[in-house]
Amino acid sequence: MIDLLLQPFSYDYMVKAILISALVGGVCAFLSAFLILKGWSLMGDALAHAIVPGVVLAYILALPYAVGAFFAGLLAAGSMAAVKHKTALREDTVIGLIFTTFFALGLLLVSINPTAVNIQAVILGNILAISQSDMVQVTIISVICFAVLALKWRDFMAVFFDESHARSIGLPVTALRIAFFTMLSAATVAALQTVGACLVIAMVVTPGATAYLLTDRFERLIIMACIWGAASSAIGAYASYYLDANPGGLIVCLQTAVFLITIIVAPKYGMARGWFVRRAVRGING
Amino acid sequence: MTGQDVIKITDLSVTYSNGHCALDGVNITLHTGTICGLVGVNGAGKSTLFKSIMGFVKPSQGSVKIHGDIAQKALKKNRVAYVPQTEEVDWNFPVLVKDVVMMGRYGHMGFMRIASKADHVAVENALERVGMRAYENRQIGELSGGQKKRVFVARALAQGGDIILLDEPFTGVDIKTEDSLIALFHDLANEGRLILVSTHNLGSVPHFCDEVILINKTVQAYGPVETTFTQENLAKTFGGMLRHHRLIGDDLHDDEDPRGLTVLTDDERPLVLYGEEGGEQIRKLNKKGRKRTT
Numbered sequence: 399m400i401d402l403l404l405q406p407f408s409y410d411y412m413v414k415a416i417l418i419s420a421l422v423g424g425v426c427a428f429l430s431a432f433l434i435l436k437g438w439s440l441m442g443d444a445l446a447h448a449i450v451p452g453v454v455l456a457y458i459l460a461l462p463y464a465v466g467a468f469f470a471g472l473l474a475a476g477s478m479a480a481v482k483h484k485t486a487l488r489e490d491t492v493i494g495l496i497f498t499t500f501f502a503l504g505l506l507l508v509s510i511n512p513t514a515v516n517i518q519a520v521i522l523g524n525i526l527a528i529s530q531s532d533m534v535q536v537t538i539i540s541v542i543c544f545a546v547l548a549l550k551w552r553d554f555m556a557v558f559f560d561e562s563h564a565r566s567i568g569l570p571v572t573a574l575r576i577a578f579f580t581m582l583s584a585a586t587v588a589a590l591q592t593v594g595a596c597l598v599i600a601m602v603v604t605p606g607a608t609a610y611l612l613t614d615r616f617e618r619l620i621i622m623a624c625i626w627g628a629a630s631s632a633i634g635a636y637a638s639y640y641l642d643a644n645p646g647g648l649i650v651c652l653q654t655a656v657f658l659i660t661i662i663v664a665p666k667y668g669m670a671r672g673w674f675v676r677r678a679v680r681g682i683n684g
Numbered sequence: 685m686t687g688q689d690v691i692k693i694t695d696l697s698v699t700y701s702n703g704h705c706a707l708d709g710v711n712i713t714l715h716t717g718t719i720c721g722l723v724g725v726n727g728a729g730k731s732t733l734f735k736s737i738m739g740f741v742k743p744s745q746g747s748v749k750i751h752g753d754i755a756q757k758a759l760k761k762n763r764v765a766y767v768p769q770t771e772e773v774d775w776n777f778p779v780l781v782k783d784v785v786m787m788g789r790y791g792h793m794g795f796m797r798i799a800s801k802a803d804h805v806a807v808e809n810a811l812e813r814v815g816m817r818a819y820e821n822r823q824i825g826e827l828s829g830g831q832k833k834r835v836f837v838a839r840a841l842a843q844g845g846d847i848i849l850l851d852e853p854f855t856g857v858d859i860k861t862e863d864s865l866i867a868l869f870h871d872l873a874n875e876g877r878l879i880l881v882s883t884h885n886l887g888s889v890p891h892f893c894d895e896v897i898l899i900n901k902t903v904q905a906y907g908p909v910e911t912t913f914t915q916e917n918l919a920k921t922f923g924g925m926l927r928h929h930r931l932i933g934d935d936l937h938d939d940e941d942p943r944g945l946t947v948l949t950d951d952e953r954p955l956v957l958y959g960e961e962g963g964e965q966i967r968k969l970n971k972k973g974r975k976r977t978t
Contacts, residue, residue: 435774435777550796552797555779555787559773559779560772560773562738562740563766563768563788563839565738566764566765567787567788568762569790614779614780615779615780616778616779616783619778
């Protein structure tokens, strides 16, 4: 039995997959703590789709894929800002317009160059077959993002909570915003490897949303989200060995399952509390 | 009661990138130890003036000096505390009352914003001061409108500047809370701070302000409330934007008394002027109001 449970760890590729997934899951969860508070969740999704053509181009030109992804992300964010500035369209319309355009461009590039890149790996992720160089890229991105967030999370919190006040106490608000979106793009690129472009949104939303139901303190929200983001990603990658399943799908399903349980049993904001309170009230009245 | 000059605004004009000119040729010098009201219609440049004092917008002409420094430098020294409107913030944000007040201390902390003993003491004192100590462990969304305002004022106090800017502090609070906030502002001004309050609430200006700035793109009138907050100046500032009711002598009295009653309001507590010209009783009203609130 123990032998069977330890079996995945005897394979180098499984150990790598589990560790990298945990690292990326933790960083994405850290970002999710902020993202869910601003109504910017869709931004993560948009970025993940928008960087696909960049990744494809990078593969075609034999550049590190992170470079292509980064410039595509920057271009997408820039186009969104430009369209929003020049027209009176709503933000969600602009996001929908731009990210589908970029995604379509990516698909087009792949269909023209079918041999250059495995599009399925970009869309669905393929952590089990991650190359050595990709692994180094993902690790560097994740460690830098995590360090910046761990050191400066209070500054980011102040900016997200009340931007005018943050500015009035002398915080560099614009620089912090740019730093946040740069990290979001970078983490999205890293998460492409683990869960793929389609499911990145779950990684940067679900852990934060789960922790949000459990606490009123931002510090604890971050800690819970990070632990759960890392753990769920590691467990998902590990379990994929036995189920012979796509790790990305497993990770996100696992995160969602825990979110659903939390909705019901969360001590303060859960639905169960409402049921008990109503029953108790009925008991007293009846 | 004029103290030391703190804010010196010289020939300030602000034009936004879309070509809209929000302020034009503003000249004011504000002093410590005063409560100054900032009154004008929406779009008259009240918030632009605030933003200029905090250095958020670049003047196209002129300058704002705070204790002789440009605004950005003054912010770094935590000179200016800003109390925003309640609606500007997401009250579902997962922070407790004491966390919000602690954010006022960030400018005093190091790179990682780790709170020291002194920071905790400052937060406790600020909460005590506004009577919110008992609520320090509440999530901010659980507070009433007036309590939310107090938390923001506590954050400004914790920050410790001698200039406090308040943006419409009386919207959405009941009269009782308004009176207690006004009493607090008086104490803060007496301790040598400058309190600059933008308000729609014309009726309370004579109650709590020492000075008033009437603004409409440029300063229409500035000076002590008694001499500046007159019907003539208000009419000049607001143009046709005020609701204006005047009950003249014949409607009020059966005798020969020629005095009339004037009620001016834009949307909140109305300003009531009583007298032959409609304005000469303002000094008396002010004194009465002051007695009530201090």
